Amino acid sequence: MSSSGPGCGDRRLRADAAGNRAKIVAAAQQVFGEEGVAAPLTRVAERAEVGIATLYRRFPDRDSLIAAAFDDVLERYRRNAEQALAEPDPWAAFASLVLGVGELAAENLGFAHLVQAAAPVRHRSGDTVPPSFETVLAVLDRAKDARVLRADFSVDDLPVLSFALAGIIETTRDDAPDAWRRHALLFLDGCRPPGATPLPPAVDPARLQRAMIRARRRRQTR
Known part of the structure; x- marks a missing residue:
């Protein structure tokens, strides 16, 4: 036929x-x-x-x-955030969140760039915030309430960490692919309240997002 x-x-x-x-x-x-x-x-x-x-x-x-x-990797990020929130220990939950971002970035360089280009902006009237962002906020709030995370830590510090780790990963991924872990742990120690040095104000979220978008555009023109 x-x-x-x-x-x-x-x-x-x-x-x-x-x-x-x-x-x-x-x-x-x-x-x-x-x-x-x-x-x-x-x-x-x-x-x-x-x-x-x-x-x-x-x-x-x-x-x-x-x-x-990035549909699959963003779903993994969402699951990582939910698993962190399910962790009963507030500090372990925060550390899991940070290390999870590093692991995803190390596996997929595009994820780090994606996070940089889409740095979260604080709530404004009419904003649409993805569910994973609300989960991340819940992890941070719980750690602060338990006084294991310094009170002046901002959710906007997370994409800056991603930006920093991306540079380390890009530079070392072929010769020392786990080098980023040392610096992630140094970052985590700096997030603990005891002996913490007061921080300058966090960068305005809109300015931070503009900076990261410009960084993405500069990479596009290389």
């Missing part, structure tokens, strides 16, 4: 489109994981073995491709 009847061509086109989308997402996960989210999209198209026009038909802009490529 012939397979060229009515609708077969449409089904084949849909299957080809779905196949191309899957190849592009897989390639983006690899390229962004190796080079960060500022990697040229032409590199993604080459890795997927499709033309750049095909990539743009499936994903009209970089952000839509990033969202698709």
